[in-house]
Amino acid sequence: MKVGFIGLGVMGRPMALHLAQAGHALHVWARRPHSTVGLPAQVHATPAALGAACDVVFTMVTSSADVQAVVLGEEGLVQGLAADSIVVDCSTIAPDVARAIAAQLAGKGIHMLDAPVSGGVQGAEAATLAIMVGGEAAILARVQPLLEKLGQRIVHVGAAGAGQVAKACNQMIMVAAIEAVAEAMHLARAAGVDVGKVRTALAGGSAASRVLDVMGQRMVERNFAAGIEARLHHKDFGLLLAAARQSGVVVPLAASVGQQLNTLMGAGWGKEDTASLLRVLEGA
């Protein structure tokens, strides 16, 4: 298949490479041309030109506005894509924006799946991402072989936007868990107990989790280099708290965690790992 990829950052680049290594003809476009250096791909001058050359285009960018610009902008994909082609958006954006973009593309006979991922850079490099998909089942079936090159757990959650809703739920649980681990580590240290031992002890019991494992280890080592840049979680919490408010859903814990993320950003740790939530508590 002729596969396009836009968004060649720390997540997108390894994902694009997996698709090329699987034997697909890879087409790319990037805002900053140096992002495409070293990729076995044909480089295009605009998203529209890339769209004209592809059957399926993946996008992996930062914000709702970025996706809108890349897909629907003046030189956007929509200007080049043929009818019956497919856009797979792996970015984390607002569910209502995902639905609106899908509806606009449908007007031109172009299909769209929202397919946000979880698993971080590690998961992208190892092709073990969790992928949560919103859109039509028949369209998912057509790109399933491609998604299988990127991740292990691919779940069709529901109609357009459903993937983004699942991703919002993922972020709520994950970052709240990071905060919980940070508070536990903070308590252990304040009580003069070895935090590494606490983490090891907890890993065998009911508090065991991937977050305790990975983020807990970073906190023990005081290694705050990103993993996942905290600014992205901060962005996601803005989205999910707005979505909760729109739906009339009460999310007291997520609301508190959102405030801890604000404080983290204010301290200037946005480009470091979300394990920095520990440092927010230590500063308090």
Place this chain on the structure above:
Amino acid sequence: MGGAVGELRVCLPRSEVGRVLTGNFSVEGGCMRIGFVGLGIMGRPMALNLLRAGHTVTVWARRPESVAPLQAAGAAVAASLPELATGQALVISMVADAPDVAEVMRALAPQALPGLVAVDMSTIAPAAARAIHAELAESGIDFVDAPVSGGEPGAIAGTLSIMAGGSETAFARALPAFQCMGGNIVHVGGPGAGQVAKAANQVVTGMGVVAVAEAVNFAQKNGVDAAKVREALLGGFAASKILENHGQRMIERNFKPGFKSWMHEKDLNIVLQTAHELHVGLPGTAVAAQLFSAAVAQGLGEDDSVAVLRVLEQLAGGVQ
């Protein structure tokens, strides 16, 4: 109303009405032509106070029935927003949200006299207020963001707290009108500063209402008379206007607005959005906002914000 030749007419701040005036003052001193948009719970008594002080007031409202009480009190009624702007020295808006303010101000601009001062007394995001300042400046209109605190009783009594943001000159032009509507009037700073002060006000009142509601619920659940608790607390460091007013309404189970729950929810979300953008943690506000969101979700949005007591009661398994 005035305007006839030979009639002595002086517009006065509310605090001066009824006092015997001595000394020099100019005929028609301080009287202004004022347009007023937004005649809801707050706007109606505010506009009435301007009329009573002797200003020439023209009103406009989306729903014609809203203008009737003002017309009866002597206000002129404009058929459209552009007509409302015609010939005014000052235009005041008191509407629901930022898009409404922007819409009103845009409609006024083409008919505005040079030097018109536009005053918005609604509660909107500081960033939205700054954007309106900038947009109106291009049309030569001086804008003041001047949100209020004090609720319906304050609006009726003309004792509102008014917190203003904008230039010194615009504030000075609007001050005589402010003095007819409010008691504590503070020029906080430049564009948007009034809304920042109002945001801070909503943080204090939002958490205050929740704190009083939790105390009332706690007393009730302990089988203690909440009215007596309120009375006792009013003598100490927990004494506050909110304990006094909101506490009383909670005890009377009077949920009639007042200040509606959905509006307090909206205001707190303006604060939290700003906090998100500025990277400031407001943990207490976030929790209070969740409780107001719950009130709205439970269908209590049109009730007074003291309805947050009902949310807490439900969390505690209902009223006994």
